[in-house]
Amino acid sequence: MLEEAGDGFSCTNHWQNHVLCIDAFEEHWPAESIIGFNGMGQKLMDLLSCPLDVDPSSQRYEEASKIVWRILSRSSLQKVAHGKNLLAAPTMGTLWSLPENKGKDAAEGSFTELLRYGSVHLEQMREEVKCVVAPKPAKTMRKGVLEP
DSSP states (O other): OEEOOSSSOOHHHHHHHHSOOBOHHHHHOHHHHHHOSTTHHHHHHHHHTSBTTSOTTSHHHHHHHHHHHHHHHHOSOOOOOOOTTTSSSOOHHHHHTSGGGTTGGGOTTBHHHHHHHHHHHOOOOOSOOOBOOOOOOSSOEEOOTTOO
């Protein structure tokens, strides 16, 4: 919100012209864009722990495949939050941390393993990351960056 105030630097100008702004929802929460946020921690954990050798025409396999290939082909990452006791339903990070779920985050032969493998060994073919235009703040101030 700071305009140039005689020191030669404008935070607002820098923000608009030198900061890469991306659509964080699409880039960092692709699974949520498919299955939603409500109770998604348990659902996503169940889908990712689905074995790769189940019937490919089953709903669980199709959903898991859609999510994993969406993440691998068109997103920078899948945010795995903990947010313990901050939300109504536990997040996938919180669930993975429970003793009864030990190893589900790296289960052999699962979609989780495919996601881990793909994130290291596959390369996306998309042309570019979807960027957004950095908006100029509605209100700005003429103050130096270190002024009180």
